[in-house]
Amino acid sequence: MVPSTKSSPVKSPLSSPEASTSSARTSPVSNSIASASLEGQSEQLSEQIKPAAVEEESKTSIDSEEDDKPLSSRLRMKPKPQKKTSSLVSGKRPLDEANVSKQSSVKRPKVSESSTSAKNKQVSAKKEAKEEEDDYFITIADRAKKVGSDNKSSVALTKPKKVTKVGSSSIKKTIKKDKKGSNFSKYSKSTKVAPSSNDGQEKWATLVHNGVIFPPPYKPHGVKMLYNGEPANLTPEQEEVATMYALMKDTEYVQKKTFRNNFWNDWQKLLGKRHVIQKLDACDYTPIYDWYQNEKEKKKQLSKEDKKALQEEKLKQEEKYMWAIVDGVKEKVGNFRVEPPGLFRGRGEHPKLGKLKRRIRPSDVTINIGKDAPIPECPIPGESWKEVRHDNMVTWLAFWNDPINQKLFKYVFLSPSSSLKGQSDKEKYEKARMLKDYIGNIRAAYTKDFTSKDGAKRQIAVATYLIDKLALRAGNEKEDDEADTVGCCTLKVENVQAIAPNSLEFNFLGKDSIRYENTVEVEVPVYKAIIQFQAGKRGNDDLFDKLDTSKLNAHLKELMPGLTAKVFRTYNASITLDNILNKETREGDVSEKLVVYQHANKEVAIICNHQRTVSKSHDAQMSKLMEKIGGLQGTLKELKTDLDRVRKGKPPLEDANGKRKRNLTPEALEKKIANTTEKIEKMEADMRTKEDLKTVALGTSKTNYLDPRITVAWCKRHEVPLEKIFNKFLLEKFAWAMDVDFDFRF
DNA sequence: GCAACCACTTAGGACCCGGTAA
DNA sequence: TTACCGGGTCCTAAGTGGTTGC
Numbered sequence: 198m199v200p201s202t203k204s205s206p207v208k209s210p211l212s213s214p215e216a217s218t219s220s221a222r223t224s225p226v227s228n229s230i231a232s233a234s235l236e237g238q239s240e241q242l243s244e245q246i247k248p249a250a251v252e253e254e255s256k257t258s259i260d261s262e263e264d265d266k267p268l269s270s271r272l273r274m275k276p277k278p279q280k281k282t283s284s285l286v287s288g289k290r291p292l293d294e295a296n297v298s299k300q301s302s303v304k305r306p307k308v309s310e311s312s313t314s315a316k317n318k319q320v321s322a323k324k325e326a327k328e329e330e331d332d333y334f335i336t337i338a339d340r341a342k343k344v345g346s347d348n349k350s351s352v353a354l355t356k357p358k359k360v361t362k363v364g365s366s367s368i369k370k371t372i373k374k375d376k377k378g379s380n381f382s383k384y385s386k387s388t389k390v391a392p393s394s395n396d397g398q399e400k401w402a403t404l405v406h407n408g409v410i411f412p413p414p415y416k417p418h419g420v421k422m423l424y425n426g427e428p429a430n431l432t433p434e435q436e437e438v439a440t441m442y443a444l445m446k447d448t449e450y451v452q453k454k455t456f457r458n459n460f461w462n463d464w465q466k467l468l469g470k471r472h473v474i475q476k477l478d479a480c481d482y483t484p485i486y487d488w489y490q491n492e493k494e495k496k497k498q499l500s501k502e503d504k505k506a507l508q509e510e511k512l513k514q515e516e517k518y519m520w521a522i523v524d525g526v527k528e529k530v531g532n533f534r535v536e537p538p539g540l541f542r543g544r545g546e547h548p549k550l551g552k553l554k555r556r557i558r559p560s561d562v563t564i565n566i567g568k569d570a571p572i573p574e575c576p577i578p579g580e581s582w583k584e585v586r587h588d589n590m591v592t593w594l595a596f597w598n599d600p601i602n603q604k605l606f607k608y609v610f611l612s613p614s615s616s617l618k619g620q621s622d623k624e625k626y627e628k629a630r631m632l633k634d635y636i637g638n639i640r641a642a643y644t645k646d647f648t649s650k651d652g653a654k655r656q657i658a659v660a661t662y663l664i665d666k667l668a669l670r671a672g673n674e675k676e677d678d679e680a681d682t683v684g685c686c687t688l689k690v691e692n693v694q695a696i697a698p699n700s701l702e703f704n705f706l707g708k709d710s711i712r713y714e715n716t717v718e719v720e721v722p723v724y725k726a727i728i729q730f731q732a733g734k735r736g737n738d739d740l741f742d743k744l745d746t747s748k749l750n751a752h753l754k755e756l757m758p759g760l761t762a763k764v765f766r767t768y769n770a771s772i773t774l775d776n777i778l779n780k781e782t783r784e785g786d787v788s789e790k791l792v793v794y795q796h797a798n799k800e801v802a803i804i805c806n807h808q809r810t811v812s813k814s815h816d817a818q819m820s821k822l823m824e825k826i827g828g829l830q831g832t833l834k835e836l837k838t839d840l841d842r843v844r845k846g847k848p849p850l851e852d853a854n855g856k857r858k859r860n861l862t863p864e865a866l867e868k869k870i871a872n873t874t875e876k877i878e879k880m881e882a883d884m885r886t887k888e889d890l891k892t893v894a895l896g897t898s899k900t901n902y903l904d905p906r907i908t909v910a911w912c913k914r915h916e917v918p919l920e921k922i923f924n925k926f927l928l929e930k931f932a933w934a935m936d937v938d939f940d941f942r943f
Numbered sequence: 944g945c946a947a948c949c950a951c952t953t954a955g956g957a958c959c960c961g962g963t964a965a
Numbered sequence: 966t967t968a969c970c971g972g973g974t975c976c977t978a979a980g981t982g983g984t985t986g987c
Contacts, residue, residue: 448957536977544955544978591950599978607977608950621951670953671981674946679979708980709954747945750982763952763981809955814970894955901953924973 384919384928384935399589400617404566406521406530408573408582409595409609410514411559412537420488423481424474435472438464438553441540443482444489450542456551460540463553521594521611529612530594535562541601545680545710554600559583561597592617602678614929623933626904628759629767630943635757636768640665642756647722653743657752659726660685660741664765667717668804670708671746671762682706685762686746691736699724711808770801770902775943778911790917794908799890801898809894815887822884826877833873840866899923905931910941 415437421428422439431439442451442460450456461477468474499507518533538556541549559575563584566572575581583597592610599605611617632639639661646658663669664685672684683692683705692705701724702716719727730740746762753760777797782790812818839849840863849858861869905923909931912919923931 532976534976542956542978547978593950596950601978604948606949610951618952625952673981675980682979684980709956709978711955745945746982761982807954812970818970897954926973 384932400592401523401567401589403524403570404521404589404594405570406566406573406594407517408564408576409533409535409562410518411535411557411576418485418488420485422485423483425479426481428484429474429480435464435467437538438467438540439480439482440485440489441538441553443485445540446482446486450540450550453546453550455546455548456540459549459551460553463551523611523615523617526616528615528617531610531612533594533609535597536607543680545682545706547680547710548678549601552601557597557600562595563597564595565591565593612929613926614932616933619930619933622930625767626771626906629764629771629904632757632760632764632768633772633943635760636665639756644720644722647720647726653748655726656730656741656744657749659723659730660744660749661753662720662723664762665769666719667703667715668766668769668806669713670766671749673746680706680710682708682710684708684746686741686744686749688740689736690731690734690738690740693727693731693740695724695728695731701727707806711806713806715806766805767902767904770805770898771904771907771943773797773801773804774903775907778907779942782911782915787917787921790915791921794911794917794922795886795895798895798899798903799893801903802893802895805898805902807894807897808892811891815891819884819888822880822887826880826884829873829877829880833870833877836866836870836873840870899927900930904943905934906937906941907943909934909937910939913937913939 415433417433417436418440419436421430422443423429442464445451457477465472474480515533519530521528521530535557536554539554541547541552541554543550559577559580560583562582563586564573564582565586565588567589568587572582572585593608594611595609596606599607613619613622643658643661643665646654647662649655649658664671670684672687674687675682683689684707688705692703694702694704696702696716699721700716700718704712704714707713727740730742734740734742750761753762753764774797777800778793781793781796783793835850839858839861842849843861843863843866848860851857899922905927908922909919911917912922919928
């Protein structure tokens with residue numbers, strides 16, 4: 198991991214605890230699902246719906262033929278998933294001291310044994326990786342032919358229950374570096390992971406790490422801010438918090454009343470009642486702001502060598518915290534840096550905006566580490582950890598209470614590239630793939646319930662439909678001290694407007710206070726049900742008053758083992774990518790294929806409502822491009838005129854400066870025209886893409902929703918270098934997906 | 944049945960840095 | 966040489982969902 202070069206300008210030794218588009222969105226759902234005749238359907242909700250593929254091996258899709266059958270013939274009893282018993286291996290953090298050892302009383306065992314075994318395992322892992330690499334000796338195209346003949350890709354497409362052999366040895370032997378020298382397995386990680394990391398199971402056997410690193414103590418700068426135009430004296434603690442505020446001068450936060458009020462309340466506690474500073478409005482933080490800008494500039498002006506030296510120094514300090522050894526394997530730690538103090542930057546209209554996030558000390562931090570591992574030395578002399586635990590039912594290495602909301606915790610986890618995270622990532626996508634086999638029957642079941650006499654059932658059906666069709670989030674209840682955002686189950690009456698004959702207009706703030714605006718045509722029974730749910734209610738009342746996420750998820754679990762609302766998002770995102778890639782990819786050069794990928798990625802981002810704010814320079818950038826295109830069009834016109842004249846035996850026209858242009862042959866002019874036209878087309882395409890994507894965030898879906906195996910397999914099939922799609926972070930995160938068969942379909 | 948608690952995933956924005964056009 | 970831009974990295978907020986205890 199590249200260490201952050203960001204400086205933490207505001208650090209304080211505080212200790213007081215509380216001083217502390219309506220765009221035409223692509224619907225992933227076919228409209229055919231509403232027509233099913235469901236006469237005779239059993240009302241047994243406790244039955245799990247068996248995947249269609251299991252019932253009818255030859256059936257390839259969730260089509261109406263199946264839906265037309267009586268549900269009794271489509272539903273079969275499936276054993277309920279075993280309820281987890283709370284026994285010795287409870288996944289919960291124990292409240293008592295049974296699993297806790299106080300730092301002082303813990304004897305430090307020698308590290309040698311585990312580290313030796315770690316080394317051995319790493320050596321053997323490396324050896325395996327090398328052996329795998331040596332096996333690649335056939336081109337991708339040959340491999341495609343070979344595997345294609347052995348295992349027709351159409352089979353993969355038509356048999357929904359096909360189990361994909363990730364990294365099967367037969368396939369590996371047919372892989373070779375592609376023509377461009379990019380081979381996928383160089384990114385794959387030969388890790389030995391437990392078959393499942395389900396809850397209620399041990400996450401690791403041995404865990405060694407060095408704890409966390411704290412931000413350096415606050416260094417007072419002594420620059421005086423002004424109060425009523427006069428320099429004001431501040432203690433280092435007061436100055437630290439003033440500096441936090443001063444540095445936010447250019448942000449929108451300071452425009453918000455809540456932010457200013459919360460900051461003032463917390464800062465005033467530090468200032469004390471009798472301080473000369475009595476109101477925020479009379480404060481002028483400019484001297485501190487200017488000082489900081491100056492410091493920043495000085496830093497920028499440092500020589501390359503000095504910058505490098507600083508970076509190396511930081512790396513040296515942090516190196517030991519960057520790694521953990523999990524079951525003998527060295528793994529990256531994610532967020533090993535304790536969050537520095539600062540002013541709370543919540544999203545949207547968060548009621549706690551601007552509150553002081555006090556400094557976290559070792560006495561706030563609980564460490565989780567293997568029983569036999571040495572307890573990390575507390576990096577701040579004279580202080581000690583709050584607690585040391587040895588809980589292998591969880592994956593966190595450390596946690597502390599969130600100073601803004603004491604009920605919440607901040608965890609230190611392994612990096613997304615670790616085997617532990619990779620394993621759970623893979624399980625997530627496997628679950629979403631499983632939904633593919635159930636979705637037909639699930640859709641048929643909720644369609645039937647749109648008109649159920651049972652109001653709760655009707656609400657569950659409509660909510661599930663919205664989650665499926667619009668990829669809405671579940672929508673847990675929120676506390677009063679959080680931003681007022683909603684998901685499906687918490688939609689308010691005012692968030693949905695029925696538009697005759699059968700459209701719904703959604704408008705609400707979702708996660709991160711990102712607005713969801715979408716008008717969508719829905720099944721008529723859904724439309725009618727929504728109107729009915731709204732009847733007699735006020736705008737701020739719950740649309741789904743008989744429903745919450747627990748009830749919804751409990752119901753979903755009856756339909757498929759492990760099914761929850763969020764699985765639909767993963768499923769719809771991944772299946773959309775898979776479908777678009779396979780439908781739209783044509784023979785051509787890599788850049789054309791990348792356009793297809795980006796288009797698919799964009800569709801998914803729109804479905805999931807992944808937005809970003811338009812960059813400040815967007816308009817200027819567009820104007821510049823327009824200008825350039827205009828210039829090129831002028832050139833093109835001139836070239837065409839010249840060609841015309843040359844063909845008629847006349848000399849070319851004079852240029853803009855009145856100078857005679859060089860005589861060119863018609864062929865040379867044609868070539869120039871072609872080049873200029875190509876340039877214009879490329880620029881226009883760039884412009885369209887830029888405008889198209891100005892509010893769309895593509896990264897979130899790539900990182901969290903798109904099964905990487907779809908991408909890897911597609912790259913293999915179409916000889917697209919994976920590095921064109923996955924950056925370093927994603928290549929590492931998805932190491933588990935690299936050995937997928939080239940014919941993998943989601 | 945429900946609230947509280949806990950552990951984990953998902954999310955957008957800030958900031959940095961290197962490549963490239965002017 | 967400088968300015969600009971875009972991608973990468975880091976940060977941490979904000980979700981989801983399981984479990985527990987009353």
